[in-house]
Amino acid sequence: MQGVDKLEKARERVIDAIAQNMNLYGVTPSVGRLWGLMYFHEEPMTLDEMKQELGMSKTSMSTSVRNLMELKMVDKVWKKGIRKDLYEVEEDWYQTFIDFFTIKWRNGISMNVSAIQKSLAELKELLKDDQVSDEIKVEAESDIVKLNNALEYYFWLNRLVDSFESHEIFTFVPKK
Template sequence: MGLDPGKETQHAALDKIRKRVIETIGRNMDLYGISLSTGHLYGLLFFADKPMTLDEMGSEMKMSKTSMSTGVRTLLDLKMVNKVWEKGSRKDLYEVEYDWYQTFTDFFDVKWRKSVESNMTVLRKATEEIEKMEKEYAEDPEMAEMLRKDKAKLRDAFAYYEWLDRLIDTFENGDIYKLVPKVPPREN
């Protein structure tokens, strides 16, 4: 027994809306370094009414279990998807993390903190090397001037990364939401 024609039309209209959202989310996930297909997977989980297995996702998206597994692993690593347990199920189940603020914060923290630390380490080392060279070339005005200018550039870059480090701290400790409050969810 199928749905009546009116319900089928309603479901088709809703599916069309969902597909448009999923497609857009998928296209824009490159901001997070996520492939289009993994972005689509996220969109599928976003609209799922219950946690899904890899088999269910693969069937729905017409993708192999290997592709699904790789996509889910990426989303798990970025904390955009959670593995959940369901009584009576032997298979792993996955659901989307609906706290988008936390998802962004986790992503921002992981990616940016790593970059900031790496850049600050290189800047410190370069500054130390330039300071050694300044002693070596103290009698060479042209080289001394180039070293002075480079050291100033490194100092400015380091100041920026210290600022960025503090910005990341505001995400980690939640102070960012004092500056830019979360928008409360709308009532249904």
């Protein structure tokens, strides 16, 4: 059929770019390729169809789909008369960006804030300890200032994530 090769080449270029881009953010290239394949597929797909298209095992497909569902990039859908699970991509790139990054950012924020708060508590206890030298206490006080500054950053980042989730960000940076 005329033009099929060009169509496939154009799609493959975008799928490769998506896979490489998602790899930068901790998602394997194969998961990125799966999302790209599903994006260009007009109908929801079964795991068997995905397996056939990408040549991966059904277990690998299942794991990849589950990963994409956790990132809110793929949804399970129902279609009358079809018993197998069907999956389709979230086609709103803005929402996909928001879901993907806010999940990643929230995890990072939570991990760092927890570590900082634990360290702050330990450093404050250190300041109360009469057995600790003044030199160590001065360093601990300096670290407390640094960690409080870091907390301010993470609280700001949390508000930024909130603005993405509420779509308030589009007030400041419109979609078009």
